[in-house]
Amino acid sequence: YNLSPTTIQNWKRRVHSKTIRQTKPYQIPDDVLLNDVKERPDDYQYERAHRLNCSKTGIYHALKRLGISQKKDLRASKSLPNKKSGVSGKA
Secondary structure (H helix, E strand, C coil): CCCCHHHHHHHHHHHHHCCCCCCCCCCCCHHHHHHHHHHCCCCCHHHHHHHHCCCHHHHHHHHHHHCCCCCCCCCCHHHCCCCCCCCCCCC
């Protein structure tokens, strides 16, 4: 196979040194993030990241982990009254 001896030695060494983490390392504690979401529900993720001293991506993954999604507007655009230029359709 034309493999170098160094490659084979590295493979042998790597088999024994691999370990799997039991828990994921979380920089953002769940209770701190939940409290921040309750206090300021309309803030952007970059604002939360600045307050909690982490990245925007970290906030995104932490919110996803907690099952918190973007706040939805209950009023759909089709349910709003149709307000045109003020001219009524009746002539």
